[in-house]
Amino acid sequence: MSDGFDLIVLGSGSGGLSVAQRAARLGASVALFDPDALGGTCVNRGCVPKKAMWFAAQMADMHRLAADYGFETTPMRLDWARFRQLRDQYIAGIRRRYDARLDAAGIRVIRETARLVSTDAVATQAGTRASARHVVIATGARPRRLDIPGFELGMLSDDIFALESPPKRIAVVGAGYIAVEFAGVLRALGCEVDLLVRENLLTGFDGELVEALSLQMQAHGIRVLRNVRVTAARGRPGDITLETDSGAGYGNYDALLWAIGRTPNSGDIGLESLGIACDEHGHILVDAYQNTSVPGVYAVGDVTDRKALTPVAVAAGRALADRLIGGLADARFDDSAIPSVVFSEPPLGMVGLTEQQAHARYGDTVSVHSSRYTPLQWMVAGRSEQSVVKLVCVGEERRVVGIHVLGPGSDELLQGFAVAMQKGLYWHDLKTAIAIHPTAAEELLLLH
Ligand SMILES: Cc1cc2nc3c(=O)[nH]c(=O)nc-3n(C[C@H](O)[C@H](O)[C@H](O)COP(=O)(O)OP(=O)(O)OC[C@H]3O[C@@H](n4cnc5c(N)ncnc54)[C@H](O)[C@@H]3O)c2cc1C
Numbered sequence: 001m002s003d004g005f006d007l008i009v010l011g012s013g014s015g016g017l018s019v020a021q022r023a024a025r026l027g028a029s030v031a032l033f034d035p036d037a038l039g040g041t042c043v044n045r046g047c048v049p050k051k052a053m054w055f056a057a058q059m060a061d062m063h064r065l066a067a068d069y070g071f072e073t074t075p076m077r078l079d080w081a082r083f084r085q086l087r088d089q090y091i092a093g094i095r096r097r098y099d100a101r102l103d104a105a106g107i108r109v110i111r112e113t114a115r116l117v118s119t120d121a122v123a124t125q126a127g128t129r130a131s132a133r134h135v136v137i138a139t140g141a142r143p144r145r146l147d148i149p150g151f152e153l154g155m156l157s158d159d160i161f162a163l164e165s166p167p168k169r170i171a172v173v174g175a176g177y178i179a180v181e182f183a184g185v186l187r188a189l190g191c192e193v194d195l196l197v198r199e200n201l202l203t204g205f206d207g208e209l210v211e212a213l214s215l216q217m218q219a220h221g222i223r224v225l226r227n228v229r230v231t232a233a234r235g236r237p238g239d240i241t242l243e244t245d246s247g248a249g250y251g252n253y254d255a256l257l258w259a260i261g262r263t264p265n266s267g268d269i270g271l272e273s274l275g276i277a278c279d280e281h282g283h284i285l286v287d288a289y290q291n292t293s294v295p296g297v298y299a300v301g302d303v304t305d306r307k308a309l310t311p312v313a314v315a316a317g318r319a320l321a322d323r324l325i326g327g328l329a330d331a332r333f334d335d336s337a338i339p340s341v342v343f344s345e346p347p348l349g350m351v352g353l354t355e356q357q358a359h360a361r362y363g364d365t366v367s368v369h370s371s372r373y374t375p376l377q378w379m380v381a382g383r384s385e386q387s388v389v390k391l392v393c394v395g396e397e398r399r400v401v402g403i404h405v406l407g408p409g410s411d412e413l414l415q416g417f418a419v420a421m422q423k424g425l426y427w428h429d430l431k432t433a434i435a436i437h438p439t440a441a442e443e444l445l446l447l448h
């Protein structure tokens with residue numbers, strides 16, 4: 001294969017595609033290696049199929065609410081096979097569009113696993129070699145595994161999307177985004193769900209909102225079991241029992257999901273021999289410009305030690321291409337206020353600092369304003385689940401440095417507030433803004 005590309009990218013996920021496409025648009029010759037489906041985790045086994053499942057779960061919830069409103073409803077059953085087909089068809093369409101776009105951009109796509117053989121060259125097992133001025137590692141991450149007896153009895157998040165029917169009774173081990181999201185979705189779709197939490201639920205999110213979410217999950221029928229350390233899984237698929245370090249056992253699950261974090265795909269790609277530095281978990285260490293410890297080699301996305309979110313990988317990729325190919329010497333992405341949402345039931349979102357982080361950084365100048373309310377759509381049905389909104393402000397002028405939201409609509413309302421916060425948002429701005437009534441968003445304006 002021809003040598004001398006401007007840029008080689010390992011991985012066609014959110015980060016790899018964004019750097020490759022931006023670089024090609026800026027005139028670079030680009031080679032993109034990936035043995036797997038274009039789009040990586042987000043498109044094929046992450047955000048997109050997960051969100052489709054979340055929408056299905058929302059419809060099931062709305063159907064229950066409709067009955068409470070007085071609609072005459074008949075029991076609703078999801079035709080799982082039909083839904084899977086629609087979801088997978090949609091994803092196949094995304095992949096086809098990526099294929100066409102890469103082709104139109106003149107990007108050379110090589111469907112092989114690559115490893116670095118020097119700081120400016122990569123090779124594959126099949127013998128393909130390529131060299132370039134710049135090499136970008138965007139190899140992402142995979143579900144973490146545990147070395148405990150019976151681990152193989154459980155599924156990983158990748159496997160959930162291939163399920164041919166929903167499980168009847170599932171144990172979800174973990175307490176992060178993936179565990180909480182799948183626990184909610186599966187419960188809404190009619191599964192019995194036990195969520196086995198080793199330590200804290202959703203570390204990094206506001207503790208008060210997480211507790212409120214935990215209560216709602218339990219009200220929806222999810223058993224949230226705390227301080228449970230699973231030491232082994234026994235039985236067979238269809239009849240699984242879990243052992244724990246306290247001696248307590250949990251059993252009769254027909255399925256088990258391990259959702260215990262992700263491991264970066266940084267082994268076996270030649271990093272050690274080139275001296276490219278990683279942290280103790282294998283994340284490639286990068287500076288604010290995505291430079292690794294070795295000149296000419298860069299990394300973006302989940303393989304790095306940054307927040308593992310698609311928009312972060314995309315922003316990092318684009319900024320890198322702007323710098324390396326577009327000549328913008330100072331191009332880097334602003335990671336000071338990255339918003340994120342857990343697609344739980346109901347969704348939980350945050351941007352900026354938690355109360356604790358703000359206190360650690362700004363001391364006594366921190367003020368916190370929060371409120372709880374029951375959304376109108378629940379009240380009408382006589383339900384009492386509470387949504388929570390919280391603002392974390394600093395200084396006399398009360399600059400907003402953290403926004404935390406839990407409740408229906410949180411997923412959509414947070415984006416606009418996050419943009420405002422990044423540009424500089426003050427308590428006074430919210431106090432004097434005209435609300436949209438009646439909405440969940442207005443609760444952030446009514447906090448005074
Ligand atoms: C279940 C789930 C739900 C998620 N939901 C959300 C969400 O709602 N919102 C959000 O923002 N984020 C979400 N995420 C996280 C998001 O998917 C990731 O942050 C994002 O996909 C990271 O992109 P990436 O390019 O770094 O890696 P990936 O998308 O993982 O892509 C890496 C690519 O590299 C390829 N590769 C690996 N090794 C090599 C090699 N040696 N040579 C060539 N290619 C290689 C792989 O085949 C893969 O295609 C979710 C993740 C999961 C697992």
Ligand SMILES: NC(=O)c1ccc[n+]([C@@H]2O[C@H](COP(=O)([O-])OP(=O)(O)OC[C@H]3O[C@@H](n4cnc5c(N)ncnc54)[C@H](O)[C@@H]3O)[C@@H](O)[C@H]2O)c1
Binds near residue numbers: 176
């Ligand atoms: N909505 C979204 O934006 C979204 C959705 C899914 C994933 N993601 C991204 O993907 C990343 C990975 O998600 P995740 O949920 O796998 O990881 P995570 O880091 O969010 O959570 C991992 C959880 O596993 C627990 N854990 C670790 N080892 C354990 C063990 N041995 N036993 C029991 N529990 C254990 C941890 O305490 C933690 O709660 C997230 O951090 C996030 O950045 C984002």
